[in-house]
Amino acid sequence: MLSEFDLIAKYFTKPVTNASLGIGDDCALLRPTPGTQMAISSDMLVSGTHFFPDTDPRQLGHKSLAVNLSDLAAMGAEPVAFTLALALPEPDEAWLKPFSEGLFSLANLCQCELIGGDTTRGPLNICITIFGQIPLGQALRRDKAQHGDDIWISGTIGDARLALAHCRHETVLSENEFNMVLQRLQTPIPRIALGIALRKIANAALDLSDGLLGDLSHILDASRVGATLNIDALPISSVLEKQPEAFRLQCALGGGDDYELCFTAPIAKRGRVLEASEKTGVPVTRIGFIEKEPGLRLCNTQGELQHFSHRSFDHFLTSKK
Ligand code: ADP
Ligand code: MG
Numbered sequence: 001m002l003s004e005f006d007l008i009a010k011y012f013t014k015p016v017t018n019a020s021l022g023i024g025d026d027c028a029l030l031r032p033t034p035g036t037q038m039a040i041s042s043d044m045l046v047s048g049t050h051f052f053p054d055t056d057p058r059q060l061g062h063k064s065l066a067v068n069l070s071d072l073a074a075m076g077a078e079p080v081a082f083t084l085a086l087a088l089p090e091p092d093e094a095w096l097k098p099f100s101e102g103l104f105s106l107a108n109l110c111q112c113e114l115i116g117g118d119t120t121r122g123p124l125n126i127c128i129t130i131f132g133q134i135p136l137g138q139a140l141r142r143d144k145a146q147h148g149d150d151i152w153i154s155g156t157i158g159d160a161r162l163a164l165a166h167c168r169h170e171t172v173l174s175e176n177e178f179n180m181v182l183q184r185l186q187t188p189i190p191r192i193a194l195g196i197a198l199r200k201i202a203n204a205a206l207d208l209s210d211g212l213l214g215d216l217s218h219i220l221d222a223s224r225v226g227a228t229l230n231i232d233a234l235p236i237s238s239v240l241e242k243q244p245e246a247f248r249l250q251c252a253l254g255g256g257d258d259y260e261l262c263f264t265a266p267i268a269k270r271g272r273v274l275e276a277s278e279k280t281g282v283p284v285t286r287i288g289f290i291e292k293e294p295g296l297r298l299c300n301t302q303g304e305l306q307h308f309s310h311r312s313f314d315h316f317l318t319s320k321k
Contacts, residue, residue: 161255
C-alpha cells in the first residue's frame with residue numbers, strides 16, 4: 001500500500017517556478033512581486049455535502065481548484081500558488097491518479113502551482129488554500145459599489161442548478177441537454193482573465209457560488225446600497241431557456257455553483273467593460289443598476305415590479321448534495 005510520503009511524491013509533487021520553494025520542507029516559500037498585495041482564500045469540498053461521493057475524481061480535482069481560482073478572479077487577482085489539505089479514506093491510486101490529473105491540468109492552465117499541503121486518513125475532504133497577487137490598491141472588493149453603477153454578470157447562470165435538478169429528478173432533460181449543463185456543474189471555468197481585465201474598471205465584484213440574489217446581496221450590504229434587476233435581461237443558456245418560467249427563474253436567481261463574476265461599474269465605463277469582455281472572450285450582460293435605496297428589487301423589461309421569494313444556499317439552513 002502507498003505510504004503517505006509515496007503518495008505525495010507520486011501524485012502531488014511538481015517543480016515550481018512562481019514559488020521559491022515548493023513541497024518537501026516544513027513550509028513553502030513565496031516571493032510576492034514588489035508593489036503587489038496577496039489575495040488568499042480557502043474552500044473546502046466535503047463528500048456528501050458539496051459533491052456526490054461517486055463523483056468522477058478527475059472532475060473533482062478540477063472543481064476543487066476551480067472554486068478557489070474563482071475567488072481570485074472575483075478580486076481581480078492573478079493566481080500564484082495553492083496548498084492542498086486532503087483527507088482520504090484510503091490511498092486508492094485509481095482515485096488519486098485522475099484526481100491529481102484533473103487538478104494539475106487546471107493548475108497548469110492557470111499557472112498556479114501546488115506548493116504544499118497535508119494528507120491524512122479520514123472521510124473524503126478536500127481543502128485548498130489559494131494565493132494570488134494584485135497590484136496594490138487594485139483589488140475588486142465587495143464594499144465599493146456606487147449608486148448609479150451598472151450591474152453586470154459574465155457568461156450564463158442557472159445551468160449548474162438545472163443539472164442538479166435533473167440528478168434529483170426535479171426535472172427531466174434529454175441526454176444531450178443534461179451533458180451540456182452537467183459540464184457547468186462539474187467543470188466550471190474560473191473567469192481569471194476577465195477579473196484581471198476589470199481592474200480599475202469595476203467598482204465591486206464577487207463570484208457567484210451560492211446564487212445570484214444571495215451573492216449580490218453581499219455586495220449591497222457591504223456597500224450600503226440597493227439595486228434593481230431586470231429579470232428579462234438575465235443571461236441563460238438555450239437549455240435553461242426551455243424550462244417553465246418559475247423554475248427558470250429559480251435556477252437563474254437562486255441556483256448556485258455558477259462561478260460567473262457579478263460586478264458593478266460606472267455607466268461611464270460601459271465601453272471599457274465591453275472591451276474587457278472582448279479582449280478575454282467572456283460575454284458580459286448588464287442586468288440592472290445600483291441605487292441609494294437599500295434592498296433588492298426585481299422588475300421586467302416593462303419596468304413592472306416582480307415578486308420572487310427565494311432563499312440562497314446556506315449550509316446550515318438548506319441541505320444540498
Ligand atoms: P509536516 O509534518 O511538516 O506537516 P508533512 O509530512 O505533512 O509535513 O508533509 C511533507 C511535505 O509534503 C510538506 O512540504 C507538505 O506541505 C507537503 N504535503 C503534504 N500533503 C500534501 C498534499 N496533499 N499536497 C501537496 N503537498 C503536500
Ligand atoms: Mg503535515
